[in-house]
Amino acid sequence: MKFYTFAKSVAYSILKPLYRIEAIGTENFPKEGGVLLCSNHINNFDPPVVGIMIPRTVYFMAKEELFAVPILGDIIRRCNAFPVKRGMSDRDALRKGLSVLKDGHILGIFPEGTRSKTGELGKGLAGVGFFALRSNAQVVPCAVIGPYKAFRKLKVVYGKPMQMDELRKAKASPEEVTDLIMAEIQKLITEYR
Incomplete structure (x- = not known):
């Protein structure tokens, strides 16, 4: 956890002023318990940007x-990221994700499965609905809005x-369930764009 805290503070000190990040709705975020954090995906910096604005890991x-990827792979692993095979059902990743939620942590996921080329919200993958239904976690929709x-x-x-x-x-x-989550993300994008 020490490395995560260090990396988060470094990312915050660089990214927050660089992109003049404004966090809205942090008071909505559950203080404890499992949370499935679902965000749109427009840039490679989305994971740190979404993660540094809330007090939990x-x-x-x-x-x-x-x-x-040399160095990057080690850094993201030490920041609690875990791998998922895209384009197929990855049972290990599903098990790991459920374990994170059952242990009362936050699982961050980008339901589209890849970055949007247009900036518009794409279709969400069913795996998100699987996590929402199979855990007792609260689901928090999130939207990253603006140009990087x-x-x-x-x-x-x-x-x-x-x-x-x-x-x-x-x-x-x-x-x-995935469609409902995506609709909530779209509402946030429409309201705050």
Whole structure:
């Protein structure tokens, strides 16, 4: 955890002034318990930007290829990221993600599975709905809004936690839940753009 805290403070001191990051809705963020943090994905800096603005530790799923990059792979692993194989059902990543949530931590995930080329919100993958339904975690939608341009304002908006109890009781499908989460992210983007 010491490395995470150090890396977070370094990232904060560089990224916050560089992109004039404005965090909105941090008061919505649960102080404890498992949280599935779901954000749109517009830039490679999204994980640190989303993670540095809240006081708790975030465990991000990251594409497997990043862990093979010298130095970067070691840094992100030490920052609690874990690999996921894209384009297939990765049981190890699903198990690890559920374990993070069941242990009362924050699992950070980008439901689109890849960065948006246009900046518009894409379709979410069913794995997000799987995590929401199979854990007792609260789901917090998040939107990163603005250009990643030096000294231009970038907004990170955290929405109110979405309650999943009724959807779990109704036996909603992972796809249905993913669509609801994506709709909440889109609302944040539309409201704060």
